[in-house]
Amino acid sequence: xxxxxxxxxxxxxxxxxxxxxxxxxxxxxxxxxxxxxxxxxxxxxxxxxxxxxxxxxxxxxxxxxxxxxxxxxxxxxxxxxxxxxxxxxxxxxxxxxxxxxxxxxxxxxxxxxxxxxxxxxxxxxxxxxxxxxxxxxxxxxxxxxxxxxxxxxxxxxxxxxxxxxxxxxxxxxxxxxxxxxxxxxxxxxxxxxxxxxxxxxxxxxxxxxxxxxxxxxxxxxxxxxxxxxxxxxxxxxxxxxxxxxxxxxxxxxxxxxxxxxxxxxxxxxxxxxxxxxxxxxxxxxxxxxxxxxxxxxxxxxxxxxxxxxxx
Amino acid sequence: xxxxxxxxxxxxxxxxxxxxxxxxxxxxxxxxxxxxxxxxxxxxxxxxxxxxxxxxxxxxxxxxxxxxxxxxxxxxxxxxxxxxxxxxxxxxxxxxxxxxxxxxxxxxxxxxxxxxxxxxxxxxxxxxxxxxxxxxxxxxxxxxxxxxxxxxxxxxxxxxxxxxxxxxxxxxxxxxxxxxxxxxxxxxxxxxxxxxxxxxxxxxxxxxxxxxxxxxxxxxxxxxxxxxxxxxxxxxxxxxxxxxxxxxxxxxxxxxxxxxxxxxxx
Numbered sequence: 001x002x003x004x005x006x007x008x009x010x011x012x013x014x015x016x017x018x019x020x021x022x023x024x025x026x027x028x029x030x031x032x033x034x035x036x037x038x039x040x041x042x043x044x045x046x047x048x049x050x051x052x053x054x055x056x057x058x059x060x061x062x063x064x065x066x067x068x069x070x071x072x073x074x075x076x077x078x079x080x081x082x083x084x085x086x087x088x089x090x091x092x093x094x095x096x097x098x099x100x101x102x103x104x105x106x107x108x109x110x111x112x113x114x115x116x117x118x119x120x121x122x123x124x125x126x127x128x129x130x131x132x133x134x135x136x137x138x139x140x141x142x143x144x145x146x147x148x149x150x151x152x153x154x155x156x157x158x159x160x161x162x163x164x165x166x167x168x169x170x171x172x173x174x175x176x177x178x179x180x181x182x183x184x185x186x187x188x189x190x191x192x193x194x195x196x197x198x199x200x201x202x203x204x205x206x207x208x209x210x211x212x213x214x215x216x217x218x219x220x221x222x223x224x225x226x227x228x229x230x231x232x233x234x235x236x237x238x239x240x241x242x243x244x245x246x247x248x249x250x251x252x253x254x255x256x257x258x259x260x261x262x263x264x265x266x267x268x269x270x271x272x273x274x275x276x277x278x279x280x281x282x283x284x285x286x287x288x289x290x291x292x293x294x295x296x297x298x299x300x301x302x303x304x305x306x307x308x309x310x311x
Numbered sequence: 312x313x314x315x316x317x318x319x320x321x322x323x324x325x326x327x328x329x330x331x332x333x334x335x336x337x338x339x340x341x342x343x344x345x346x347x348x349x350x351x352x353x354x355x356x357x358x359x360x361x362x363x364x365x366x367x368x369x370x371x372x373x374x375x376x377x378x379x380x381x382x383x384x385x386x387x388x389x390x391x392x393x394x395x396x397x398x399x400x401x402x403x404x405x406x407x408x409x410x411x412x413x414x415x416x417x418x419x420x421x422x423x424x425x426x427x428x429x430x431x432x433x434x435x436x437x438x439x440x441x442x443x444x445x446x447x448x449x450x451x452x453x454x455x456x457x458x459x460x461x462x463x464x465x466x467x468x469x470x471x472x473x474x475x476x477x478x479x480x481x482x483x484x485x486x487x488x489x490x491x492x493x494x495x496x497x498x499x500x501x502x503x504x505x506x507x508x509x510x511x512x513x514x515x516x517x518x519x520x521x522x523x524x525x526x527x528x529x530x531x532x533x534x535x536x537x538x539x540x541x542x543x544x545x546x547x548x549x550x551x552x553x554x555x556x557x558x559x560x561x562x563x564x565x566x567x568x569x570x571x572x573x574x575x576x577x
Contacts, residue, residue, distance in 0.1 A: 031406035035414060038395035038458060042417050045455040049432035056435045104330045111327030125562045126331060130338060132512050132558030136535040137551035140543060141337035144344065144355045192334060242423070250425020253518060257539060267427045267519075274431050274523065284435060287428045298423060 050291075057284035067280060079285045083269050087289070090265040093180065094249035097187035101195040101244045102237065104188065109199035109236070110229075114208065127196055135190055139257050142186055146176045146258070178260035186254035194243040202236030203229070238305045246294055266290055338555050345548035352542025364545035368553075371544040374534060378550065381531035384446070385515040388453035392510045395454070396461025397503055403462070404469045421459045429456060430523035437524060444526025452524045453514040460513060461506035468502020501569075 057075060061067040080087075112123050130138060145152055153176050156162045165171040170181040206229065214224040230237075252267030266286065273283035318325065344354055348361035369375035403414065421429065433455070437448050476498065480490040518532040525533060535547055 028408075031402040031408045034398040034402035034406075038399040038462075039414060039417065041395060041455060042421070042458065045433060045436070045451055046421055046429065047417070049429075049436040052435045052439050053432035104326075104333065107323050107326035108330040108334075110323050115324055115327075121566055123331065125559060125566070126335060129555060129558045129562065130334060131516075132561075133338065133341075133551055133554040134532060134535060135516055136518055136532050136539075137341055137547055138337040140535070140539055140547075141340040141344070144340050145336060147355060189333065189337070192330070246423060246425055250427040251519075252427065253536075267425070270427050270431055271522070274434065280435065280438075283431060287431045290425060291428045294423075294425060 053284045053288065056280050057288050059281050061281075063278050063280075072281070075281050075285045076289065079282050079289065083266065083286065086264055086266045086269050087293075089180075089263070090249045090267070090290075091293075093184055093187060093255075093263075093265060094245050094251075096184050097191060097248050098195075098241050098245045100184070100188040101192050102241060105192055105195035105199055105240065109196050109203055112196075112200050113203035113206075114211075124200075127193055131193060136253065136257075139186055139190065139254060142182070142189065142258055143177065146182055146185070148175045148177060152176075177258065178263070180259070180263050182258040183255050183263045183265075186258045187248045187251060190251070190254060191244040191248050194247070195240040198240040198243060199233065199236040202233045206232045234305065238302070242298060242301070246298070249294065250290060338552075341548050341551040341555070345545060345552045347545055347548075349545060354543045354545050354548065364549045368546050368549050371546045373529065374544070374546055374550075377529045377531045377534040380446075380528070381515055384450055384453060384530065385511050387450055388457055388514040389507050389511045391450070391454040392457035392461050392514075393503065393507045396458050396506055396510075397465050397499075399458075400462045400465035400469055400502075404466055418459050418462050421456055422463070426456075426517075426519040430520040433520070434523045444524060445528045448524045448526070449521055449528060449530065452520050453517060456517070456520060457510035457513050460509050464506035464509060465499065465502045468505075469499050472498050 055069055056067070058069060058071050058073060059067040060070045060072045060075075108123075108127070112120055112127070116123050144150070147153065153162070153174070156176070157174055162171050162174060162176070165181055166173065170184070171179040176182050176185075210228050210232075211224055214228050215221075219227065249265075250267045252265060252271050255263050255265045255268050270283050270286050270290070273279045273286065277283075344357070345364060346360055346362060347354055347357055348359040348363065349356070350358050364370070399414075399418065402408075403411065403418075430452075433448075433452055437444060442448055472495075477490055477494055480494045481487075485493065516532060518536060521530050521533060522536070529537070531550075535543075538544060538547060
């Protein structure tokens with residue numbers, strides 16, 4: 001994973017040998033002193049908890065009698081067999097939201113990078129500003145927007161779009177609220193800025209003259225996009241999809257506020273097991289499975305897309 | 312036909328603006344409904360225009376208490392994460408040392424993990440240690456997950472810095488402390504500011520990790536969450552609107568300052 005953060009092109013990396021760097025008098029220990037407090041914090045409050053969670057997941061017992069490590073690995077199997085629909089749903093919802101974010105976010109990122117002109121900063125502010133307002137309040141606003149007799153749902157009904165989505169299993173009858181569509185809509189909305197910003201960063205780096213050159217060589221605009229712009233923006237696409245998919249798959253806020261009991265995602269299960277049922281071993285096993293699944297998916301994806309220059 | 316051609320030529324712009332509308336629609340709804348006078352407990356349906364909530368934003372029990380708690384936690388978390396993050400960022404960019412790869416991975420992992428996993432594992436740690444859940448556990452958690460984002464933001468800035476500027480300062484007989492304060496820090500400042508701002512926003516808005524580790528302490532996002540079940544007061548929309556306006560204003564001001572500085576240097 002180290003190659004992920006060691007982005008190439010850093011001045012320190014390209015410096016021609018140690019002679020180019022300033023001599024350090026207190027030299028060798030300085031980096032360790034600088035790292036010590038922060039790394040200690042991460043080790044104690046990020047890594048150590050994962051160890052505790054691993055141990056919790058193989059415990060048995062109850063809250064009254066206390067838990068004991070019994071290496072009861074069956075909890076993992078039981079968690080998987082009990083909650084596979086929620087796992088599947090999480091991947092499905094987060095995946096759909098990621099695809100939608102890409103489809104919706106790309107034109108906006110492109111607009112900011114190449115077409116906005118002097119409006120660029122204004123549009124950027126409008127994309128970033130919602131970051132600073134409570135996402136819970138904004139998610140609740142979707143309850144109003146998607147309300148059963150609201151103008152949007154009525155429009156969708158008149159256009160018979162809801163018939164199509166019902167047929168796809170995304171909605172149920174004439175309503176949107178409390179259906180998978182509402183949850184996916186909320187997820188897409190909440191994680192859209194995480195897609196737009198990396199896309200914008202990688203699009204902005206593209207030299208506009210490449211577009212002109214492509215046009216001079218008689219490429220139609222769409223060909224230019226497919227052969228020049230899209231390939232060059234791949235790093236943004238990869239990091240954008242990851243930044244959207246990972247948090248979306250663990251989210252339980254959207255499924256809770258906009259969905260119903262039929263749209264519960266794995267995050268909802270973990271939350272309920274941990275905070276209401278107080279079945280810590282099952283909850284720990286579930287979150288370990290989520291973590292493992294995400295690590296596998298992310299590693300495969302990074303391999304496949306061939307970009308390791310992420311952060 | 313001319314219309315069709317215009318649409319085709321500006322397809323990207325139209326699609327982009329539609330996305331922007333999708334992004335801002337909830338903000339518009341929040342703003343409009345901050346002027347609502349709802350019947351009953353829930354503020355989801357438009358009834359009557361009223362400025363009551365704006366005149367009395369703290370009129371709901373516990374709302375402003377939770378707001379000030381969130382602001383305090385965000386301020387402390389920002390300071391903590393920024394100090395620790397800047398140190399790590401400088402160590403990573405400026406020094407070669409063993410375990411550099413391992414440190415980079417440790418920084419990257421919290422950003423690549425679903426929040427609910429971190430939240431749950433941190434709770435098992437606190438439960439095992441017998442720690443009392445509340446202000447301190449929330450603060451610890453927030454510093455933890457903000458740290459990586461600060462490191463990334465500061466690292467990007469420090470990496471693009473020309474090391475020869477510091478060498479020049481040292482050639483001119485500036486000591487290490489003087490070099491750091493007069494040359495390095497001012498150049499890294501925008502990156503540090505970006506990291507700190509991000510940390511503040513992340514901490515202030517965090518719900519999932521806080522929900523697990525706050526015990527009976529109620530931050531602002533937790534208040535909103537609770538009110539979604541009990542009935543949302545209009546005041547929540549007032550605060551949502553105010554936060555949006557403050558954020559826009561803040562970013563605009565910083566842009567104006569940045570532009571002016573750039574012009575002066577050009």
